[in-house]
Amino acid sequence: xxxxxxxxxxxxxxxxxxxxxxxxxxxxxxxxxxxxxxxxxxxxxxxxxxxxxxxxxxxxxxxxxxxxxxxxxxxxxxxxxxxxxxxxxxxxxxxxxxxxxxxxxxxxxxxxxxxxxxxxxxxxxxxxxxxxxxxxxxxxxxxxxxxxxxxxxxxxxxxxxxxxxxxxxxxxxxxxxxxxxxxxxxxxxxxxxxxxxxxxxxxxxxxxxxxxxxxxxxxxxxxxxxxxxxxxxxxxxxxxxxxxxxxxxxxxxxxxxxxxxxxxxxxxxxx
Amino acid sequence: xxxxxxxxxxxxxxxxxxxxxxxxxxxxxxxxxxxxxxxxxxxxxxxxxxxxxxxxxxxxxxxxxxxxxxxxxxxxxxxxxxxxxxxxxxxxxxxxxxxxxxxxxxxxxxxxxxxxxxxxxxxxxxxxxxxxxxxxxxxxxxxxxxxxxxxxxxxxxxxxxxxxxxxxxxxxxxxxxxxxxxxxxxxxxxxxxxxxxxxxxxxxxxxxxxxxxxxxxxxxxxxxxxxxxxxxxxxxxxxxxxxxxxxxxxxxxxxxxxxxxxxxxxxxxxxxxxxxxxx
Amino acid sequence: xxxxxxxxxxxxxxxxxxxxxxxxxxxxxxxxxxxxxxxxxxxxxxxxxxxxxxxxxxxxxxxxxxxxxxxxxxxxxxxxxxxxxxxxxxxxxxxxxxxxxxxxxxxxxxxxxxxxxxxxxxxxxxxxxxxxxxxxxxxxxxxxxxxxxxxxxxxxxxxxxxxxxxxxxxxxxxxxxxxxxxxxxxxxxxxxxxxxxxxxxxxxxxxxxxxxxxxxxxxxxxxxxxxxxxxxxxxxxxxx
Ligand SMILES: Nc1ncnc2c1ncn2[C@@H]1O[C@H](COP(=O)(O)OP(=O)(O)OP(=O)(O)O)[C@@H](O)[C@H]1O
Ligand SMILES: [Mg+2]
Numbered sequence: 001x002x003x004x005x006x007x008x009x010x011x012x013x014x015x016x017x018x019x020x021x022x023x024x025x026x027x028x029x030x031x032x033x034x035x036x037x038x039x040x041x042x043x044x045x046x047x048x049x050x051x052x053x054x055x056x057x058x059x060x061x062x063x064x065x066x067x068x069x070x071x072x073x074x075x076x077x078x079x080x081x082x083x084x085x086x087x088x089x090x091x092x093x094x095x096x097x098x099x100x101x102x103x104x105x106x107x108x109x110x111x112x113x114x115x116x117x118x119x120x121x122x123x124x125x126x127x128x129x130x131x132x133x134x135x136x137x138x139x140x141x142x143x144x145x146x147x148x149x150x151x152x153x154x155x156x157x158x159x160x161x162x163x164x165x166x167x168x169x170x171x172x173x174x175x176x177x178x179x180x181x182x183x184x185x186x187x188x189x190x191x192x193x194x195x196x197x198x199x200x201x202x203x204x205x206x207x208x209x210x211x212x213x214x215x216x217x218x219x220x221x222x223x224x225x226x227x228x229x230x231x232x233x234x235x236x237x238x239x240x241x242x243x244x245x246x247x248x249x250x251x252x253x254x255x256x257x258x259x260x261x262x263x264x265x266x267x268x269x270x271x
Numbered sequence: 272x273x274x275x276x277x278x279x280x281x282x283x284x285x286x287x288x289x290x291x292x293x294x295x296x297x298x299x300x301x302x303x304x305x306x307x308x309x310x311x312x313x314x315x316x317x318x319x320x321x322x323x324x325x326x327x328x329x330x331x332x333x334x335x336x337x338x339x340x341x342x343x344x345x346x347x348x349x350x351x352x353x354x355x356x357x358x359x360x361x362x363x364x365x366x367x368x369x370x371x372x373x374x375x376x377x378x379x380x381x382x383x384x385x386x387x388x389x390x391x392x393x394x395x396x397x398x399x400x401x402x403x404x405x406x407x408x409x410x411x412x413x414x415x416x417x418x419x420x421x422x423x424x425x426x427x428x429x430x431x432x433x434x435x436x437x438x439x440x441x442x443x444x445x446x447x448x449x450x451x452x453x454x455x456x457x458x459x460x461x462x463x464x465x466x467x468x469x470x471x472x473x474x475x476x477x478x479x480x481x482x483x484x485x486x487x488x489x490x491x492x493x494x495x496x497x498x499x500x501x502x503x504x505x506x507x508x509x510x511x512x513x514x515x516x517x518x519x520x521x522x523x524x525x526x527x528x529x530x531x532x533x534x535x536x537x538x539x540x541x542x543x544x545x546x547x548x549x550x
Numbered sequence: 551x552x553x554x555x556x557x558x559x560x561x562x563x564x565x566x567x568x569x570x571x572x573x574x575x576x577x578x579x580x581x582x583x584x585x586x587x588x589x590x591x592x593x594x595x596x597x598x599x600x601x602x603x604x605x606x607x608x609x610x611x612x613x614x615x616x617x618x619x620x621x622x623x624x625x626x627x628x629x630x631x632x633x634x635x636x637x638x639x640x641x642x643x644x645x646x647x648x649x650x651x652x653x654x655x656x657x658x659x660x661x662x663x664x665x666x667x668x669x670x671x672x673x674x675x676x677x678x679x680x681x682x683x684x685x686x687x688x689x690x691x692x693x694x695x696x697x698x699x700x701x702x703x704x705x706x707x708x709x710x711x712x713x714x715x716x717x718x719x720x721x722x723x724x725x726x727x728x729x730x731x732x733x734x735x736x737x738x739x740x741x742x743x744x745x746x747x748x749x750x751x752x753x754x755x756x757x758x759x760x761x762x763x764x765x766x767x768x769x770x771x772x773x774x775x776x777x778x779x780x781x782x783x784x785x786x787x788x789x790x
Contacts, residue, residue: 088515090323108515111327152496152505153512171419171499172509178405182499185408187417453637453696456598457651457703458627467650471641 022071023239028096034072036063037095040081043176044200045260046101052079058196058260059099062118065252066228069243084153087229088112096236097228101194103155104227114227115240118253121224123159124198124267125212127190128183132210138270140164143212147171149179149188155224156192163215164192180206194224196261213270326516333518337510341522344506348492351424351502356488358428363435368465370440384436391433397494400426404498419499427495431488438480442473479545482538486531503527551576551738552597552707557606557616559592559762566592567603568762574707574740574755579733581749582742583773584759585785590742591634593759594709597740598631611706627655630700634712636692638684644671644695645680648702655703663702670698674728690721697728707738715744746790750774758782 029035038059041050048056055064055074067077080095087098088111097115104114125138127146135142143164150156152172160170171188173179176197182188183206193201195214202209217223228244230237247253282290315321369377369384391399403426408417415421446469454464496505503523510519552574559567566589574580582590595601597608599615599622608616615625639647648667652658671680674694684692693713700708710729714722726748732739733752743749749756750770757767758779766779774790777783 084512085517088327088511089517090327091320105513107513110332111330111515149499152508157509158513169501172496172501172505173499174497178497181405181409182419185405185417186411186414187408187419187499449633449635449637450639452595452600453633453639454651455622456600456626456631456633457699458623458655459651460623460654463654467654468639472639475641 023242024070024072024236027235027239029094032072032076034067034070034077035080035094035096036067036077037080037082037087037098037100038063039100040083042081042100043197044204045196045262058119058256059101061256061260062247062253063099065247065256066118066240066243069246070239093231097230097234097240099226099228101154101197101226102229104225105155112232113230113234113237115230115237116244116248117225117227118244118247119226119257119261120217121194121196121226122214122216122267123156123163123192123224124195124214125190125270126183126193126198126202126206127210127212128206129208129210131189132212135212138213138268140270143190143270146189147187149173149182149191151176151179151191151193154193156194159224160192176201176205183209195267199262199267211267213268215270328517328521330514330516330518333510333514333516334522337507337514337519338522340510341503341506341519341526344501344503345523345526347500347502348489351420351427351492351495351500352489355424355427355431355492356485358424359431359435359488362428362432363439364470366432366436367439367443370436371443373461388433388436391430392437394430396427396430396491397497399430400494400497402426403429404495419495423495423498423500427488427491431484431491434484435481438477438484439473441480442477443469445476446472476545479538479542482534482541486534486538489531489534490527551578551611552740553607553609554597555607555609557593557596557608558604559589559596559601560604566762567596570606570762570764572757572764572767574738576738577736578754579739579741579752580755580757581753581770582740582757582759583744583746583749583785588759589762590759591711594631594711594740594742598629598709599625600631627651627703628706630703630705630708632693632696632700632708632710632713634716636684636689636696636716638692638696638699640684643681643683644676644687644698647684647695648699651699651703667698667702670701673731674698675724688721689717690724693717693725694728697725697732701732707740708732710739710741710743712742712744744789746774746786758785760785 024034025031036052038047038052042052042057042059043050044057046057046059048054048060052060052063055061064074064077068074082095082098084100087093087095087102088108099118101121102108102114104117108114125143127135131146135146144166146166147168148160148164148166149171150160150173152174157170157172160166171182173182176193179188179191180201183191190212198211198214202211217225228240230240244253318324366384366387369380370388372378372381372384400423404419404423407422407425408419450468450472451464454468455461459467493502493504496502496508501509503526507519507523511517552572554570554572557567557570558565570589570593572580582593584590592601596603602618602622603616606616607614610625610629615622638644639650642650645664645667648670649658649660649663652663653660668677668680671677674697676691676694676698679687679691679695684695687695693716697708697713714725717725722745726745729739729741729748730752741749741753753770755767756770756773757764758773758777758781759765760781766773766777766782773782774786777786
């Protein structure tokens with residue numbers, strides 16, 4: 001009985017602090033609270049130190065900016081963790097939106113909803129210095145001859161086949177750690193990642209890591225764009241889209257990007 | 272003089288009774304089975320989440336787009352299976368024989384075989400695949416000797432051979448001592464006694480048990496995907512992430528079942544045949 | 551040809567053979583009789599070197615084959631043993647059962663053996679069963695195949711361990727006929743048997759075993775008609 005009262009009071013207090021005429025009113029999982037999901041663990045530079053509450057890291061910062069834009073104060077945001085599979089499984093979701101570098105694709109749109117993109121990622125080729133020296137100038141022709149790897153649930157897995165179409169079968173792995181292990185064991189020559197991840201892995205994780213080059217977002221036909229994932233037919237989608245649009249227009253999104261994501265200017269563009 | 276003797280075309284009382292009994296049990300089984308199926312067909316779609324589940328797991332559009340690719344990837348499973356299975360049989364046989372070696376000079380082999388079966392039967396397959404599949408190539412082997420196909424397969428072979436060795440050993444133990452007495456009394460060597468008298472019988476006795484391992488192996492081949500090879504399970508995972516749908520997993524399950532159910536039936540058939548022979 | 555001296559054998563604390571002395575001359579047929587557990591099978595297995603003896607000597611053709619460390623394989627090739635329970639190899643046809651040892655040990659190919667093996671089968675009335683599997687044969691037929699199997703190695707001496715006691719009464723005769731014919735041929739044989747009539751008819755020597763010793767030995771007439779020992783008399787009165 002006592003707990004029921006507490007919950008009642010809390011939700012009353014929540015909705016009181018929340019303008020009734022606001023877009024998200026009554027559309028979130030818990031009234032007055034925005035529940036955001038990210039990966040487990042969440043990786044650098046998307047979330048720093050696996051602690052999204054700190055607002056440090058690109059996706060953490062974007063999440064709070066969107067929440068504020070939607071009318072949620074910082075302390076009205078709670079975080080949950082999901083795997084990719086949990087995010088797409090049928091049934092009630094335990095989050096309002098979920099951001100962990102989900103690429104927006106028309107196929108995925110069939111079963112889940114995506115917000116407007118909050119980031120357009122270049123794809124970059126992660127390799128080791130010894131391979132980079134051997135390859136020299138990275139043309140598609142040369143890249144075809146390499147042994148390729150990628151994370152199985154990343155867009156890179158399908159992009160390798162489409163963009164490079166290598167001669168030998170691509171090897172796919174469960175997560176980034178396994179991809180880098182294979183790279184280090186010389187089982188693969190190169191792997192395709194979104195640019196920020198590739199930069200991080202080459203600088204910090206892979207010993208003698210190097211970037212062979214990048215496929216810039218604006219150049220590819222269907223660029224890899226990250227969106228926030230929501231349940232199919234989510235009522236919240238217009239509100240999230242509205243907020244992202246506002247942040248894009250005001251240049252706030254670009255600012256966050258500049259703050260957290262390294263410039264890609266040093267990485268050669270693959271023709 | 273019984274009735275059946277007078278008129279051979281007329282079934283006897285017992286035959287009539289048994290026929291009636293058979294008709295009755297057939298009828299009962301048919302009705303109860305239909306009832307169960309009907310209940311599933313009617314009740315499951317009534318569940319509130321059915322529409323969502325149907326869309327995610329039984330999505331015809333996704334199914335038809337991904338099924339050919341899954342079939343294609345399954346060829347890799349079959350390839351891995353077909354080079355692992357004979358090697359497993361050989362290694363398993365070798366280890367089984369080593370475990371029963373009596374010669375003191377060969378004691379290290381026996382010790383090795385014992386430790387080997389203990390270790391590899393005690394580890395989860397996936398762990399061995401990770402450790403062998405990433406660990407050994409990590410030592411700096413040159414290509415193509417660091418291929419995940421080689422080391423992943425080796426991991427499967429190591430684990431399964433340990434099980435096969437135990438099964439074969441139990442088969443050897445099941446052959447009565449009088450068989451080896453008979454062979455030895457004729458002047459056959461220990462090796463020939465094993466090879467021509469004990470092993471053929473032992474292997475035949477444990478064929479059903481080994482068939483079950485074959486079925487299990489066919490499924491566990493999918494674990495190789497953890498170290499890179501894009502076989503059916505991994506391909507289904509890629510499609511899952513591409514279409515944000517679990518339907519490709521259902522497709523993969525169907526393909527697996529198409530192979531493993533006949534294999535399981537066959538193993539059962541062998542098992543029943545053995546049992547009949549022993550009676 | 552065969553001479554046992556003070557054979558001792560124990561299984562753990564159980565002293566089964568307690569000093570057996572026995573002489574078998576070439577072409578002789580010796581019958582071992584005695585109660586169950588008296589050590590008949592153990593003695594035969596010891597001579598075939600299946601169970602090595604603990605002490606004593608077994609002189610065979612001028613060699614002490616009880617010598618510890620001796621390779622038993624070449625000896626066994628010359629001393630055949632036929633078992634109470636036939637012990638045919640169930641996964642091989644009758645012919646394969648017979649040809650295995652000559653093939654592996656003497657290097658005789660199947661074709662080289664076939665003619666001789668067919669003769670043996672014919673001789674023992676099994677010509678039409680040569681390619682049958684053991685489970686398609688009656689007990690008496692199986693035991694005859696087992697005898698042919700031992701014969702095919704052309705041993706110098708054959709040991710028979712109660713080869714008729716697992717058979718239905720009506721099948722005993724056909725197996726005893728085989729022994730009779732071997733006897734006529736001059737084969738050296740030692741039989742552990744409960745077939746007293748047969749022993750009396752054909753044996754050169756009968757030994758009564760009791761508690762791991764040969765309590766009494768002699769011609770059939772001596773043992774069956776005028777046993778010296780009270781135990782022998784008792785035993786015979788029970789089985790005859
Ligand atoms: N491998 C063995 N281990 C332990 N004890 C044994 C073994 N073989 C035989 N014995 C024991 O040795 C004794 C003699 O056995 P054996 O088989 O030689 O008797 P037997 O005279 O052939 O009897 P039966 O007429 O019943 O065949 C028995 O008490 C038996 O229990
Ligand atoms: Mg006996």
